[in-house]
């Protein structure tokens with residue numbers, strides 16, 4: 194006899210952990226969270242090298258201010274009081290260096306502070322700045338999912354869904370540097386300004402306009418917070434496991450799910466939080482039309498990152514440690530974000546505290562899969578010499594760029610390790626090492642919500658919006674579909690403040 198669960202969730206990253214949390218809150222008594230990796234967390238978790246803990250994916254977030262969406266979502270999940278945010282410098286949380294035009298732009302948070310800072314850095318552009326933030330606010334207000342009190346309501350139609358960020362900004366101002374500044378946060382979602390709608394970019398960025406924070410203990414602290422909460426609620430977690438078969442379909446409902454270990458399961462709802470390509474490889478082909486799979490094939494993964502992890506000894510004072518420093522070699526973020534860019538890419542540098550007094554310096558350069566594709570058949574313990582040499586020289590190039598930005602680190606910065614899209618593919622199981630799942634292109638129909646087989650649902654970072662906040666928002670909205678509007682509204686009313 195198959196083992197029975199109320200809910201089964203495939204993937205225990207930010208999407209799966211938050212989904213399990215919301216469904217357990219809604220009274221699902223028997224929940225199983227399945228993950229292929231040896232430990233839950235996915236891109237939210239960390240790793241340890243030379244005794245130093247590093248964040249694998251997630252480094253910082255928006256909207257963790259009191260009453261912000263992330264703050265409220267974490268409270269709903271019961272984990273907010275288990276983590277400690279570290280807010281970055283409100284006056285210069287982000288610093289953008291445009292090398293071509295030798296311009297440095299400080300990008301604060303707090304809507305009023307941000308607007309007045311931009312107005313003073315771009316004299317003569319006050320109207321454009323005001324209009325931009327009015328339009329952003331209108332998109333956010335028309336997106337009920339971004340507010341727990343209204344998350345049960347359908348979204349309102351918006352003209353900003355049908356215009357790309359690039360076209361919108363071209364119509365907003367002739368000031369190129371302001372346009373690039375307002376595009377700069379696309380590093381946090383991976384779709385180029387000419388690909389993403391103004392509306393989705395607004396939804397992805399508004400949290401960073403409110404506040405920017407890292408977490409004490411990194412993403413791993415949030416993973417541990419979820420694990421502690423889910424353990425108290427009796428959620429079972431099976432790591433090193435995979436769903437390998439969906440069988441016995443009756444009345445558009447799958448009645449049998451088989452795991453790699455041979456365990457047979459049945460459930461009222463199975464929620465995938467994996468990449469669409471992985472989901473497509475598991476779904477029973479005969480129960481979906483070919484067009485469904487063609488749609489999935491047409492999705493394009495976001496770039497991954499080439500990441501260099503380094504440390505500074507205790508006696509070296511970190512520079513701009515409460516800011517994220519991003520360097521753009523040309524004033525053309527669209528060109529830098531599309532496939533085919535040759536030369537050094539954009540680079541984001543983040544400082545964080547490590548145990549033992551050292552400062553961790555992490556530098557991320559977006560990188561598409563095609564750069565590493567010729568080594569795709571290698572495994573993590575068996576990379577060819579050519580790849581290792583390329584990785585070494587890429588690492589040296591990025592270390593040089595860090596030193597050129599922070600000359601005081603010369604001779605002090607110690608390289609610890611580097612990751613390429615191949616590394617992310619092999620450790621996080623992300624298709625093509627993509628950092629944020631699939632691109633969210635204008636007009637695209639994502640793999641989201643309820644499948645043709647009624648007890649199968651799609652969530653995770655590729656469903657609605659990426660980033661940890663976007664991923665958890667998807668969990669909230671898919672939970673709404675699973676529970677139905679009335680039960681969902683009741684749940685939110687009972688458990689959110």
Ligand SMILES: Cc1cc2nc3c(=O)[nH]c(=O)nc-3n(C[C@H](O)[C@H](O)[C@H](O)COP(=O)(O)OP(=O)(O)OC[C@H]3O[C@@H](n4cnc5c(N)ncnc54)[C@H](O)[C@@H]3O)c2cc1C
Nearest residue numbers: 204206207208229230235236250251252253653654660661
């Ligand atoms: C380098 C990097 C930096 C990032 N920086 C930030 C940041 O600073 N801020 C931010 O908000 N976001 C950041 N992100 C993005 C953010 O981490 C993700 O959007 C989010 O964590 C995705 O959550 P998820 O649950 O959808 O996917 P994942 O975290 O990938 O979780 C999916 C889980 O499914 C498991 N899995 C995969 N295949 C299978 C299978 N066949 N069967 C069972 N389990 C499987 C995986 O092991 C994994 O645990 C970053 C991502 C990367 C890679």
